[in-house]
Amino acid sequence: MVIFVNSKALNHLTITHIMQPHYIFVTGGVLSGLGKGIVTASIGKLLQSSGFKVTAAKVDPYINFDAGTLRPTEHGEVWVTEDGGEIDQDLGHYERFLDVNIPKSHNITTGQVFYEVIQKERSGKYLGQTVQPIPHITDEIKRRFREIAKENVDFILIEIGGTVGDYENVLFLEAARHMRFEGESVVYIHVVYLPIVKTLGEMKTKTAQHSVRDLREIGIQPDFMICRAEKPLDDVRRKKIALFCNIKEEDVISDPDLKIPYELPIVFDNQEICDKILKKFNLKKRRKDLKKWKDFIDKIKNAKKIVKVGIVGKYFDIGQFQLSDSYISVIEAIKHACWYYGVIPKMEWIDSKIFEKNKGKLKILKKFDGIIVPGGFGFSGVEGKILAIEYVRKNNIPYLGLCLGLQLAIVEFSRNVCGMKGANSTEMDSKTPYPVIDFLPGQKDYIKKSEYGATMRLGGQSVKIKTGTLAYKLYGKISSVERFRHRYEINPKYVKTLEEKGFVFSGMTPDKKIMQIGELPRLKYFMGSQFHPEFTSRSLNPNPLFKGFIAACIKQK
Numbered sequence: 001m002v003i004f005v006n007s008k009a010l011n012h013l014t015i016t017h018i019m020q021p022h023y024i025f026v027t028g029g030v031l032s033g034l035g036k037g038i039v040t041a042s043i044g045k046l047l048q049s050s051g052f053k054v055t056a057a058k059v060d061p062y063i064n065f066d067a068g069t070l071r072p073t074e075h076g077e078v079w080v081t082e083d084g085g086e087i088d089q090d091l092g093h094y095e096r097f098l099d100v101n102i103p104k105s106h107n108i109t110t111g112q113v114f115y116e117v118i119q120k121e122r123s124g125k126y127l128g129q130t131v132q133p134i135p136h137i138t139d140e141i142k143r144r145f146r147e148i149a150k151e152n153v154d155f156i157l158i159e160i161g162g163t164v165g166d167y168e169n170v171l172f173l174e175a176a177r178h179m180r181f182e183g184e185s186v187v188y189i190h191v192v193y194l195p196i197v198k199t200l201g202e203m204k205t206k207t208a209q210h211s212v213r214d215l216r217e218i219g220i221q222p223d224f225m226i227c228r229a230e231k232p233l234d235d236v237r238r239k240k241i242a243l244f245c246n247i248k249e250e251d252v253i254s255d256p257d258l259k260i261p262y263e264l265p266i267v268f269d270n271q272e273i274c275d276k277i278l279k280k281f282n283l284k285k286r287r288k289d290l291k292k293w294k295d296f297i298d299k300i301k302n303a304k305k306i307v308k309v310g311i312v313g314k315y316f317d318i319g320q321f322q323l324s325d326s327y328i329s330v331i332e333a334i335k336h337a338c339w340y341y342g343v344i345p346k347m348e349w350i351d352s353k354i355f356e357k358n359k360g361k362l363k364i365l366k367k368f369d370g371i372i373v374p375g376g377f378g379f380s381g382v383e384g385k386i387l388a389i390e391y392v393r394k395n396n397i398p399y400l401g402l403c404l405g406l407q408l409a410i411v412e413f414s415r416n417v418c419g420m421k422g423a424n425s426t427e428m429d430s431k432t433p434y435p436v437i438d439f440l441p442g443q444k445d446y447i448k449k450s451e452y453g454a455t456m457r458l459g460g461q462s463v464k465i466k467t468g469t470l471a472y473k474l475y476g477k478i479s480s481v482e483r484f485r486h487r488y489e490i491n492p493k494y495v496k497t498l499e500e501k502g503f504v505f506s507g508m509t510p511d512k513k514i515m516q517i518g519e520l521p522r523l524k525y526f527m528g529s530q531f532h533p534e535f536t537s538r539s540l541n542p543n544p545l546f547k548g549f550i551a552a553c554i555k556q557k
């Protein structure tokens with residue numbers, strides 16, 4: 001809503017944006033992993049393409065302060081925000097879909113909320129009151145919700161992690177309930193799962209009914225039901241859900257499995273979800289501009305040629321199912337670059353430990369058009385990755401090293417080209433004779449004091465790009481901001497030797513102290529970055545390093 005204010009002081013007509021922000025809470029029922037993040041991002045996309053300013057936030061009911069200390073196989077990848085937050089991966093979906101930077105304050109955990117309340121209590125801020133989950137914890141949660149509203153946005157989508165019925169998220173749901181009670185403009189959206197029981201051959205709705213009952217027990221009556229299922233929802237079930245869940249039939253939205261999740265905004269738009277949401281807020285419907293998004297989906301659908309990318313990593317010990325979540329941004333960044341060129345990405349996971357056991361297996365790398373070594377921590381599987389990098393370098397297979405992937409490329413080059421036998425990163429071998437990768441200044445102290453949380457070099461930092469290099473060709477500019485998450489760096493003492501042997505450091509900090517991009521110009525594509533280019537890759541705007549890599553992979557075919 002825009003109102004015109006005739007301000008005498010300013011002596012001209014000023015347009016003031018005084019819209020009360022609207023909150024959309026997205027909850028989930030039945031089970032986790034329903035794609036609430038994609039649902040939230042898709043609704044955000046539709047509102048955004050109607051010309052609204054949209055942001056999104058994620059509530060994580062765990063006690064961890066942030067996702068920084070979580071094992072990726074357990075909770076998926078750790079997403080790094082521009083302002084240095086180590087956050088839940090869903091913030092990545094929001095950024096990729098909405099093409100906006102989402103700050104770390106948009107990830108609210110139980111740990112943060114309790115920490116704040118206890119600190120306040122210890123410093124006497126509650127003036128002798130009995131500090132209780134309701135209202136003190138819920139007040140702190142709402143304070144954080146309302147803090148986001150100060151960002152001058154029209155819509156704030158807040159996804160509440162976990163499943164309704166869990167003990168853990170109940171205070172967050174309670175706070176979400178208070179928001180409408182306290183007069184905020186709020187819509188509640190509940191995402192449920194409808195199983196198709198194979199032996200019955202029928203889609204069941206009971207799960208939705210039970211889950212809504214749980215939500216109502218907390219006092220929230222959803223305005224919309226999003227029904228995730230293998231197949232689209234039919235009218236019979238839509239009617240049944242509407243009746244049992246006490247909502248209009250038209251507000252029961254189908255969310256079928258999609259080959260391309262990026263198509264969800266279109267699937268939702270066909271059901272006019274955005275217009276229906278606006279109606280609930282008493283706002284007029286607007287014309288949407290989804291052309292670019294639709295073209296993007298068409299490009300994906302029409303792609304014919306396949307590009308095979310091998311990802312040599314280590315997070316494979318907990319079984320196949322966790323895989324894609326541990327590297328989700330890398331996967332998405334590969335997809336963005338492939339779709340940019342209209343090719344189909346085919347990714348394969350290679351556990352680097354197999355090379356440690358049997359070097360003969362390295363030959364399998366030949367079948368790929370390009371190889372990526374992603375980020376990682378600790379020494380497990382590292383020697384296998386180094387062997388893989390040696391193989392791709394010697395066989396001139398396009399290579400992209402992400403953070404650890406650059407560090408290990410330096411180790412490999414030092415050992416096998418510069419003649420530094422036993423060269424290593426001090427992360428893997430503290431007594432190496434050639435510590436070509438070593439602690440960043442100050443990092444050693446954190447480790448000594450066991451201060452692991454949020455102490456790495458984190459978030460967006462400037463990268464100065466050297467002209468005349470491949471990196472410069474790809475970026476087309478002399479500086480960029482990229483996102484970092486590391487404790488170790490290329491040891492400045494060895495930079496000269498590495499350069500003499502042919503390594504080119506094409507990106508560094510503006511003060512030239514930290515090397516941030518390295519390349520081997522004689523090869524088709526051999527590039528590594530100390531940052532994570534996957535965190536700045538957006539659906540319609542792939543990161544230059546991934547673009548360059550996929551272009552080289554296409555040529556490799």
Ligand code: GLN
Nearest residue numbers: 375376403404486487488
């Ligand atoms: N473990 C390495 C470091 O801390 C690499 C980190 C990463 O890949 N994100 O520097």
